[in-house]
Structures are given as C-alpha cells and as structure tokens.
Amino acid sequence: MSGLNPHFKAALQSALERYETPFYAYDLASIQARVGALRAAFPKAEVFFAMKANPRLGILRRLLGWGVFLEAVSVGEVRRAYAAGFKRTEVLLNGPVKTPAALAELKELGVPLLGLDSLADAERVARHLPGSHVLLRVNPDLPVVTHDHLATGRGESKFGVLPQDVGQALEIARAGGLDVLGLxxxxxxxxxxxxxxxxxxxxxxxxYQEYGPFEVLNLGGGFGLGLDLAALAPEALGLAERLGVELWLEPGRYLVAEAGVLVTRTWGTKQTRRNFLLVDAGMSHLLRPMLYGAEHPVEPLYAGGAPQTFDLAGPACESGDILARGLTLPTPQEGDALAILQAGAYGSSMSSNYLDTPRPLELLWTGEEWEVLRQRQSWESLLLEEQSEG
Known part of the structure; x- marks a missing residue:
C-alpha cells in the first residue's frame, strides 16, 4: 500500500476534530473498489465475505446491496448476518465445533448452509439437522507459506478432513440425509x-474426479493484499469449468483491510535501550501485531520535526504491547495523530476489554460524511453482566 488516499486522509483530519482517539475509520469507496476488483477477476464466482474480518452491520448491509454473501464461523455471526438482512441461503456457517446446543439454536433461527469440518461434525449435523445443505471441508495437507497461526491447509492444522478421509466423511453425511453440495x-x-x-x-x-459429481466448488479465500488475482483467477475459473460446478470464494481481509485505519494520538517518547513513541492505542484495540507478528504500515497525520526511528508502544502493561517496530517518523508533539494502516480486517473484530478497556468508536467515510458504525463502548457497560452491591 502506497499510503492513504488524499481525500480519505483529509476526512480523517476532520474526524480528529470531532472524535476522541483511538478510533477505527473505514473508507467505503475502498471496500467497493476491492469488491469490484474481485468480481472483475472472478466474474462467475459467488462471493461469501468472511465476516469475522469485519462484522459491522453498516458494512455488511452494503455488501448485501452489492450482491455479496457471508461466511460465518459462529452462531453469533449467523445471528448478526440475519440481523443485517441476509437470507439463510446467503450465509455459510463453517467452523470445527458445532455443539448440539448450537445446532438446536440454528434450527430455531433458520439453518444456513453448513460446512462440515470432521467426521464427528458430519455425524452430529446429520443427527440434529438432517436435510441440511452442506459442504465438506478438505485439509489438503500442503506446506503453505504464511504464519503458523494462519496456515489452515497444513496437515497438522485442526481444520478439515485429510484427502484420504473424504470418502468416509461423504458416506456419513449422505447416509444421514445431508445434501452435499460440494467440497x-x-x-x-x-x-x-x-x-x-x-x-x-x-x-x-x-x-472431484474421484468423488464427484458435485454442484459447488468452494476454494475459500486467504488472498494476500499483494496477490496478483489476474494470475490466479484463470486457473480457478478453468478448474470450475472443467468440473462443471459453481465456483464459491470466501475473501475476508482482501476486501476490507486496506479500507480501514486505527487512528491514535502520541503522548510522549521515552528511551530504554530502544526509542519508544507512546500512543493511546494498544493490543486491546489491535491484536494482530502481538498475535501474528503482523506488520502494519503507519502514516503520520501531522507535519512534525526531524525524523527519528521509534517502536510504537501501547498503554497496556504488557511487554508485547508494541504495535510496530523500527518506524522512521517525523518527531511528533504531544497529541499529534497517527494512522495505523491495513487495519480494516481483524482489527476491531479482535479487540477486547482486557484491562477494562472499552472497545473503540468505529466510523465509515461515505465520501460525503462520517457515519458512526459503532459507538465507543461505555465503561459502565463493562459492569452490566456482573452482580454488584449498592
């Protein structure tokens, strides 16, 4: 990413005049452009947005308007998808654990499309929700190149069934009355x-050659922000055409990451054996650097003085609460603002109340005005589920 869009950057300056940091801000035009790029590369594919990347209702409803469906991984996300206006056939629920209680809840809510993740999952879904439309997730046992916590296609991952177990899983599903749409x-x-x-x-x-025919081929998502879709799409489309199936995709971060920033203010510098820039956003707001070693570009929203190299240190009492290392930035004054880029995916959705930290405000820039997607959580709300005296 080369940096913030100038129009969005100017809008952020206006937001800083109205809202307290830290806050998340998203550029609607960027999301729409990413959806357009994906559709241009895969014109015949059905797109299911991995909503765990960013589950804000204001974004989900716009995706629905653009004809994008949803991939969920919890009953809570299914509830959110329905609240956003999606139909059962427009939601695919994946995930490795579906308890009897969760399946009973789905029966009451309306059963979405279901992804089967194991032999036990297939048996349980067949027992509790016969007649459901399902796909079977395959673990291809491949040495994919990414962070260990992100590599779901390796043989040691907890996800899916290995190729040699596909036949048995299909037998269980079909014998239990499930409609297997594909893999x-x-x-x-x-x-x-x-x-x-x-x-x-x-x-x-x-x-597919061994166990088909099927109606659907779901090739998931996982597209890196720098991946050349034009180099990949013809092979996916060609495969679907050879197999005579409908192609499904599940992009998440690809659609929303670059649309979002976490805006934070600087509150001083300090030196130990390293040079730190102290900010009011931290691991409770953005967990990815600590969890995955993710590197997020940072752009100053101020002019500043001579450049220095800093580590970006958050407020949590944790040594791992470092949002970026080795940044060269203009020397800021107290209260100057920074935008942490590529934060539109798995930023807010992974935020927590650790250290009694309220979750941050979230804003959407429509091109004309700021729309509040989620209000800043009140501190008082953190106590509502606890019993107290007096």
Whole structure:
C-alpha cells in the first residue's frame, strides 16, 4: 500500500476534530473498489465475505446491496448476518465445533448452509439437522507459506478432513440425509504465493474426479493484499469449468483491510535501550501485531520535526504491547495523530476489554460524511453482566 488516499486522509483530519482517539475509520469507496476488483477477476464466482474480518452491520448491509454473501464461523455471526438482512441461503456457517446446543439454536433461527469440518461434525449435523445443505471441508495437507497461526491447509492444522478421509466423511453425511453440495478448501490467510493456491487446486481436482459429481466448488479465500488475482483467477475459473460446478470464494481481509485505519494520538517518547513513541492505542484495540507478528504500515497525520526511528508502544502493561517496530517518523508533539494502516480486517473484530478497556468508536467515510458504525463502548457497560452491591 502506497499510503492513504488524499481525500480519505483529509476526512480523517476532520474526524480528529470531532472524535476522541483511538478510533477505527473505514473508507467505503475502498471496500467497493476491492469488491469490484474481485468480481472483475472472478466474474462467475459467488462471493461469501468472511465476516469475522469485519462484522459491522453498516458494512455488511452494503455488501448485501452489492450482491455479496457471508461466511460465518459462529452462531453469533449467523445471528448478526440475519440481523443485517441476509437470507439463510446467503450465509455459510463453517467452523470445527458445532455443539448440539448450537445446532438446536440454528434450527430455531433458520439453518444456513453448513460446512462440515470432521467426521464427528458430519455425524452430529446429520443427527440434529438432517436435510441440511452442506459442504465438506478438505485439509489438503500442503506446506503453505504464511504464519503458523494462519496456515489452515497444513496437515497438522485442526481444520478439515485429510484427502484420504473424504470418502468416509461423504458416506456419513449422505447416509444421514445431508445434501452435499460440494467440497471446500481454505489454505490459510495472507497467502501471497500463487503456487500455494495451484497446489490446493490440484488436490481438489483429484478429489472431484474421484468423488464427484458435485454442484459447488468452494476454494475459500486467504488472498494476500499483494496477490496478483489476474494470475490466479484463470486457473480457478478453468478448474470450475472443467468440473462443471459453481465456483464459491470466501475473501475476508482482501476486501476490507486496506479500507480501514486505527487512528491514535502520541503522548510522549521515552528511551530504554530502544526509542519508544507512546500512543493511546494498544493490543486491546489491535491484536494482530502481538498475535501474528503482523506488520502494519503507519502514516503520520501531522507535519512534525526531524525524523527519528521509534517502536510504537501501547498503554497496556504488557511487554508485547508494541504495535510496530523500527518506524522512521517525523518527531511528533504531544497529541499529534497517527494512522495505523491495513487495519480494516481483524482489527476491531479482535479487540477486547482486557484491562477494562472499552472497545473503540468505529466510523465509515461515505465520501460525503462520517457515519458512526459503532459507538465507543461505555465503561459502565463493562459492569452490566456482573452482580454488584449498592
């Protein structure tokens, strides 16, 4: 990413005059452009947005208006999808654990499309929700190149069934009265190498030839922000055409990451054996650097003085609460603001109340005005579920 769009950057300056930091801000035009780029590359694919990347209702409803469906991984996300206006057939629920209580809740809510993740999952879904429309997730057992916590297609991952177990899983599902639409593979997240996808496609082609025919081929998501979709799409589209199936995709971070920033203010510098810039955003607001070692670009929203190199240190009493390392920035004054980029995915959705930290305000720039997607959480709300005296 080369930096903030000048129009969005100017809008952020106006937001700083009205709202307390830290806050998340999203550029609607950026999300729409990413949806357009994906549709241009995969014109015949059905797109299911991985809503865990960013579940704000104001964003989900706009995706619905653009014809994008949703991929959920919890009953709570299914509830949110329905609240946003999506139909059962427009929501796919994946995930490795579906308890009887969760399946009973789905029966009351309306059963979405379901992804089966194991032999036990197939048996349980068949027992509790016979007649459901399902896909079987495959673990292709491939050495994909990404962070260990993001590599869902390796054989040691907890996700999916290995290729040699596909036949047994299909037998369980079909014997239990489930309508198996097809197979599903998701290799991991933040994948930048087309050869990883090609290896996954080859595994799926062999399985479809052995166990088909099916109606659907779900190739998941995981597209890195720098991945060349034009180099990859013809192979995916060609595979679907050869197999005579409908192609489904599940992008998440690809659609929303670059649309979002976490805006924070600087509150001083300090030196130990390293040079730190102290800010009011931290791991409770943005967990990815600590969890995945994710590197987020940072752009100053001030002019500043001579450049210095800093580590960006958050307020939590944790040594790991470092949002970025080795940043060269103009020397700020107290209260100057920074934008932490590529924060539109898994930023707010992973935020927590650790250290009794209220979750931050979230804003959407429509191109004309700021729309509040979620109010800043009040501190008082953190106590509502606890019993207190007096």
């Amino acid at each position: 599903h593979v998701h290799l991991g997240s933040a994948l930048e190498h087309p050869e990883d996808f090609r290896a996954g496609y080859a595994v799926m082609e062999r399985l």
